[in-house]
Amino acid sequence: MAKLIPALPSVTGKMTPGERRLARRLESHLEDDYLCWYDVPVGARSLHPDFLVLHPRRGLLVVEVKDWKLESIRSIDKLSVTLLADGREKRESNPLEQARQYAFGVCRLFESAPTLEALKRLNANRIYLPSRAKDMPDRDRLAMRFEQFKARA
Secondary structure (H helix, E strand, O other): OOEEEOOHHHHHHHOOHHHHHHHHHHHHHOOOOOEEEEOOOEOOOOEOOOEEEEEOOOEEEEEOOOOOOHHHEEEEOOOEEEEEEOOEEEEEEOHHHHHHHHHHHHHHHHHOOHHHHHHHHHOOOOOOOOOOHHHOOOHHHHHHHHHHHHHHO
8 A cells, every 4th residue: 555645634625536536546556665745845836746656666657636527628738728617618737738847846856956966066967877787776775775765754
């Protein structure tokens, strides 16, 4: 069972029905080594993606939930969605573009992390990944360190 942060009972009142449904499914269907954050501020502009889903080996997924019905979607393009709401058309941001922007915000946070900045200074602003298999990080050690991190979170 994945760990949702903050715990589901403490945030169900502010969630939309779709967000509650997804949160329950994330908790019940993902393995124990997943961490899922709900409505966490990201970056200098404090953007709020609906969910950030992190797995130590599979990476990070940004999820934006919409409680739209298929029949209410009139048109969709890369940046926006036109919906029919209360008999009138209404333009909204495309949730894929929203999630993309949130992912960029998360990446910018990682890029400016103190540890990465220290590593960059060691080698003229470049971070090199190992090219030989024997020099690559050990998955078991990384998994163990991630478990330690989760225990503290």
